[in-house]
Amino acid sequence: MGKNLITVGWREWVALPDLCLDHIKAKVDTGARTSCLHAFEIDPYEENGVEMVRFLMHPIQKRTDIVTECFASVVDKRIVSDSGGHKEQRYVISTRMLLGTHNWDIEMTLTSRDEMMFRMLLGRTAMEKRMLVDPSASYLTGIPEGYEDL
């Protein structure tokens, strides 16, 4: 185990600047392999021969009145089955994630399921060799100003 691992809680505020998402609360989930972002109106399109996806999301939990439009290039399409056994085609995007003073590129699937409590799940692939998760802690990398009660 490397010694430069950052310790984070099971909930953290992260930023996804390429998607224009400055503050998004992520559930840090060692039970999930892939990371996942809750999106809706997911529409693929092509730009200069590159497969792109445009989607909307509610960046803040319980605030369906706030909508952000995001654009990302598609790195893969996958068939994913959920805990209820349903299969769904999902787009995989690659994007930069900021967590505390660290940043790196992560891959995320886009899902349109409404039942997701957290707008973002951070899975093992994105965490490997970078962080340890403390199940007793939350927001070890800080809470953005004005977001204390969200």
Place this chain on the structure above:
Amino acid sequence: MRLTYAMFYLLCSVVSYQAVADSKAVIGWVEYASLHNRNISLKAKMDTGADNTSLHASNLKLISKKGEDWVRFELPDEVGGTHTIEQPVIRYTSIKRRGVSAQERPVILLKICVSNQLREVEVNLTDRSNYSYKLLIGRSYMEGLFLIDSASMYTVSPDCK
């Protein structure tokens, strides 16, 4: 003088708190866990995304013992054996699931050993035969004991007295 003692105690409590904070052991996202006093070892997924602990139960039956709700179920281990377990039901929990209706699960108390840590926790019972891991350990068990490394598996063995 009184102030000095107060400061001394304050310092001690800060130091011991630090020791506790630093004593959490780093383990992998899958580890062997044992059910205490039952000689059953299971692969357990250490899931920071789950509040609670969940165990596979086949042929789950609700029975009545001395007027109390009990549960009887079979638990296959990792080496081809099957164990029959009977335990009192302490409550029922309703699990919200994506896309399908909620599910009622009986909850029992079990002493689970991971590494050298023994902790009694509430465990909900469900059919996990479609999943790779028969035991899913949630945050309420791990709190204060472990840090989870998503890059490693099977780093410790259950060893509790």
